[in-house]
Amino acid sequence: MPDYTGVPQMLIDTVQMFSAMDRSERIQTLIDLGTKFKPVPAEIATQPYPESQRVPHCESEAFVFAEPLNDGSLKFHFDVLNPQGISAKATAVILDRALSGAPLDQVIAVPADVIYDIFGRELSMGKNMGLTGMVNMCKAAAAQQRDRAAS
Amino acid sequence: MSEIQERGYSHPEALVSTEWVAQHLNDPKIRIIESNEDPLLYPSGHIPGAVEVDWTRDLNDQLRRDYLGKVEFEALMSRIGVTPDTLLVLYGDKSNWWATYAFWVFNLFGHTKAVVMDGGRLKWEQEHRPMNREVPHFPVTDYSAPDRNDEVNRIFRDGVLHHVREGKKLVDVRSREEYSGEKLHMEGYPNEGALRGGHIPGAKSIPWSRAINPQDGTFRPAAELREIYGVGAGLSPEDEIVAYCRIGERSSHTWFVLKYLLGYPKVRNYDGSWTEWGNLVGVPIEK
Numbered sequence: 001m002p003d004y005t006g007v008p009q010m011l012i013d014t015v016q017m018f019s020a021m022d023r024s025e026r027i028q029t030l031i032d033l034g035t036k037f038k039p040v041p042a043e044i045a046t047q048p049y050p051e052s053q054r055v056p057h058c059e060s061e062a063f064v065f066a067e068p069l070n071d072g073s074l075k076f077h078f079d080v081l082n083p084q085g086i087s088a089k090a091t092a093v094i095l096d097r098a099l100s101g102a103p104l105d106q107v108i109a110v111p112a113d114v115i116y117d118i119f120g121r122e123l124s125m126g127k128n129m130g131l132t133g134m135v136n137m138c139k140a141a142a143a144q145q146r147d148r149a150a151s
Numbered sequence: 152m153s154e155i156q157e158r159g160y161s162h163p164e165a166l167v168s169t170e171w172v173a174q175h176l177n178d179p180k181i182r183i184i185e186s187n188e189d190p191l192l193y194p195s196g197h198i199p200g201a202v203e204v205d206w207t208r209d210l211n212d213q214l215r216r217d218y219l220g221k222v223e224f225e226a227l228m229s230r231i232g233v234t235p236d237t238l239l240v241l242y243g244d245k246s247n248w249w250a251t252y253a254f255w256v257f258n259l260f261g262h263t264k265a266v267v268m269d270g271g272r273l274k275w276e277q278e279h280r281p282m283n284r285e286v287p288h289f290p291v292t293d294y295s296a297p298d299r300n301d302e303v304n305r306i307f308r309d310g311v312l313h314h315v316r317e318g319k320k321l322v323d324v325r326s327r328e329e330y331s332g333e334k335l336h337m338e339g340y341p342n343e344g345a346l347r348g349g350h351i352p353g354a355k356s357i358p359w360s361r362a363i364n365p366q367d368g369t370f371r372p373a374a375e376l377r378e379i380y381g382v383g384a385g386l387s388p389e390d391e392i393v394a395y396c397r398i399g400e401r402s403s404h405t406w407f408v409l410k411y412l413l414g415y416p417k418v419r420n421y422d423g424s425w426t427e428w429g430n431l432v433g434v435p436i437e438k
Contacts, residue, residue, distance in 0.1 A: 024194075031195045059245065084244055084273065086191045122207045124188050125398070 006109040011098035015117045026120060030090040037089035040065050040077035049079065055137055058130030060085025062092070066141035074107070074145055075100045076138055087119070091131045094118065099138050104149075107142035110135060155269060159373035161414025165407075166269045166370065172240060173280055176200055181238045182231060182289070185272070186249040196282040198242070198275060202231045202289075206249055206400070210256050218299070218422075224260050225294050232289025235262065235296075242268035242275065246360065246368040248404050255403040255420060258304055260296045267407065273368040304406065306393055306419040308427055311351065312434065320390045321354035322380070324405045325397060325425065330356040332438045345429025349438040351395065355384035359401040362408045376413055388415045395421040395428070 004012050018026055045053070045065050055062040061081035066074040076099055078092035099107050115131045116123060123131075153171075156163045175181055176199055183201040185193050193203040204210065209227055212219055219227065233239065239257060241250040247267055254265050268275070276282070301307075306314070314321070328334035332348030350356070361379050362371055370376070380386045392409060394402040399422025409415045421428075428434060 027191055027194045031191050034191065034195075083276070084189065084192060086195055087189050090191065119190070122205070123190065124207060127188050127190075 003111060006106055007111070008098050008102035008106045010102070011094075011110060011114070014094055014098055015114065018118050023120060023122075030119070031086065033093045034086045034090040036093050037078075037080065039079040044077050045079075047079075053137075055088075055130065055133040057126075057133045058088060059126070060088035060130060062088045062130070062134055064134060064137035064141070066138070066145065068145065069101060071101075072145075072149060073101050073104060074138075074141060076141075078134070087127060087131060088134065091115070091118075091134050095134060095138055099142075104142040104146045108139050108146070110139055112136070158370075160370075160412045161373070162411040165266055165411035167240060167266045168269055169275050169278055169280060172198065172242075172268050172275075175240075180236070181240050182233045183240045183242070184231070184250075184253065186241060186243040186253040187272070188243075188245055188249055192244055192272065194284065196284055199281055199283050199285070200287050201242075202287060204231070204253050206252055210253060218256055218259065221260070221296055221298050224299070225296050228262070228294035228296065229292045232292050234292050234294060235264070237264065239265040240268055241265060242271045244272050246273065246363040246365075246404075247271040248359070248401060251407040252400045252403040255304065255406060259299045259301060261300065262296070270367050270369040277367060304410075304419055306421045308421075308423050308431065308434075310419075311393055311395075311421050311423075311428070314391070314393055315352055315435065318353065319393070320384075320386055321351050321393045321395065322384055322386065322402075322405060322409075323350045323354040323356050323396070324359040324394055324402050325356075326358055327356060329397070329425065330354075345425055347429045347436055349429075349436040350425075351428055352435045352437040354395070354437075355386075357384050357405070359396065359404045362405065362412075370408065370412060373412060376408060380409060380413065386415065388413070389417075390415070391417045391419075393419050393421050395424040397425045398422065399424045 044067055049063045053063045053065055055064060063079045065077040069075055076096050080088040112132055114135055115128055155166050155168055183198050184204050185197050185201045186204045187193060210218055241254050243250040250267055254267060257265050323330050330350050362376060364371055386392055394405045396402040399420055402420050406418050406420045409418045
């Protein structure tokens, strides 16, 4: 497992939960998580979304939005326009639960390998790139928010 | 005449419609196979009676960069309960990108009794046709395959170098950004890409998805495909053509289009593709 030092505890717990599962349990859990996906509310963003919020390399047409909270942290919202984007929806649910409201430094510390640790190593390169793009968008938003607060 | 036959393909028999599949769900002479990029799709629901063939776990050698060998292929086919006489009906996500990849690998082992379901999973879902989560189990067979034949439909780097030196045709089916060399790989993931960007000299850029109607994932009619590949890329039936992408998956889709829908007989897929070419020392690159 890569270095999860300084990462939100919820994400560590999630990765540990998946690492203890066999492939079929993992897949079933991810499918169940995907069904819990709720797209970004209209008060945050409406379609057509700005291209700046589009996740690069993601064929599921995923978008990431970061809403500043009063404590300085971020609430992450997502939309997945491809109806077959079930992995992207599951990833969105995991990231929202684990990263929303977490200290910005902890969000920035999330390792890039987290998608492999959740989905398993057999994930295709292309799929991994898209889902990792979602993680990186969250990290970038956190870094931007931290810089804004510091300036 | 069926709607597929009206599209003017050279080998319309390589495609079946979703309606045809719906009428053959219990046909013992066929095996429906779903092949996807997204590992969650098949377990979340699939065509009743369909088995899954996963490109990573089932079609690749688990150690070397290569496809499975004869023994593993025989084990796979036996496990999914097919014989050399079984008609394989392939479908999947991404406009059948992975289905055509499986089709190509089956072809290497001489199992050409295979068809692709036009529109793939997307069209089946759009038509609200039945799906379930039941994983079917068929009686195991004793499938006997010939050795894999890499001569006809596959090409390796030395063959591609020779092909380039002879000025023969290539089609690069990656995105425009990959073709131009603007995009190498994703930051932090050097294994996703290559040390150098650009394309193989002489290759024309025709992204794979141009062969598809994006609204339902079906293949474009032959006249439109001829416009794209013939007029647009200067490819003609008498050409020897090499198709490539990043690892040979998207290019198997274009291989299928050129070989079966347009009837170009001499098309080979370079599965080493850019992840090999862009890392090779000393090979020519164009930008």
